[in-house]
Amino acid sequence: MADDPEPGTVRPGGRTARVRAAVLDAAGDALAETGFAGLDLGEVARRAGVGKTTVYRRWGSPTALVADLLADMAEQSAPRSDTGALLDDLRANARLVRDTLTDARQGPLFRAVIAAATCDERTAHALHRFYEVRVAEWTPCVEQAVQRGELPPDTDAPEVVRAVSAPLYYRFLVSGGALDEAAAERAAHAAVAAAHAGAYRKA
Template sequence: MSAEDGSTTPGTVRPGGRTARTRAAVRDAVLTGLAEHGYPGLTVEYVAERSGVHKTTLYRRWGSVEGLVTDALDLAGEDAWTPPDTGSLDGDLRALAHEVTDTFGDASAAAAPIAFIAAAFQSESTAEALRGFYAERFARCETVVQRAVERGEAPPGTDAAAVVRAVSAPLFFRAVVTREPLDAPLAARTAAAVAAAVRAGGYLPATSPEPADRPGSADRD
C-alpha cells in the first residue's frame, strides 16, 4: 500500500521484474546477515554491501533493519511450499516432523530461522511477522488432516490447526528452548503420538460437561 507521499510502507511492496529481483537480493542478504551476526549485529550497511543495493534505497524502501527483517519474513511466506502427501495420516505427520528435524537439526540450516525467532523477542513488528508466517504455514498444513478425515483416518471435526502444531511444538521446544539434539527417531515418535491422539479423538473440539445435580437439590424443588 502506498503512502500519500508516494513512498511505500516497509514490507508491503509486491511488484515483479527488477523490483522483485532487488527485493529477493535484499532478502538473501538479510538471511545471511542474521545467520552470521544475529539480529543485534545486522546493519543496513551490511545488507547494502551484501545485496548490492545502495543503502539510501534501503532506507527509503524499508526504513530500518526492523523493516528489512519483517519484509524478509513476508517474502519467505510467499514461496510455493506445500505439505507432504504420502497417502496416509501417519506418513504425512511423519514427513512434517522430519522437515522440522532436518531444518533445526542442522546448524547451518537452522541459523536463519533461529535468528528470526530471536529477533522476534526484540522487535514487535518482527514478532508479528513471525506469527503471520507460521500461521500461514500451519494453515497450509491443515490439508493433511482434511485428507485424513476424508480417508476415515481421523474423526470429522478434528482441529487441523491443533494437529499440525502438536507435531511441531515438541521439536521446536527442543531445538529453540532446551537446545537438545533432534533426530529421525524423535521425529517418528512425535508423529506417531500425534497420529494416535488424532484417531482417539484427542483433537476434537472440547465440549462443556453437563453440570451435575447438587446433592439434595431435588428435595428442595
C-alpha cells in the same frame, strides 16, 4: 511519489524483484551470522550489492526487513506432502521442520528471529504470521484424514499440525535434545496417535 507499500504485501517483478531477492538473501546471511542485534541495513546493502538508499527507502528498519524476510520464507518453503495417508504426510512435515532447524544457515537464522521476536512486537507478528502460513499449508492433510474417517469429525486440524512441530521447536530452543530422524518420527507418530484418540477434538 507514492508511498512504498508495506514490505511483503506485494510481489514485485523485474529489477525490483532481483533487488528484493538479493537484499533478503543478504539479510538472512547477516541474521545467521550476527543475530538480530547485529542486523544493520547499511551492511545488508553492501552484502547485496545495492545502494543504501534503496534499502532504507524500501524497508526503513531492521524489523521491517525481517518481516519481509519471513514473508518470503513462508512463500518459498517446500509445499506440503499429499500421500493420502495422514501419518506419511505428517512424517514429511516433521522432517521438513527438522531439516530447516538443523540447516547450517536456516537454523541460526530462525534462532535469531525467534530471539528478536521476544522483545520486538513487529518481529513477533511477522514470526506468528510465518508460522500460521505454514500451518495452513499443511492443515489439508488432517482435514482430508477427517473426511476419510480416520479421525473424529470435530478434530481441530491446525492443532494437529502444530502438535507435530512443537516438540521439535522445544528441542531446538529449550532442551537441546537431538533433532534427528528419530525425533521427527516420534513427533509425527505422537501427533497422529493423539489425534486418533480424540485429543485434538474442538471444545
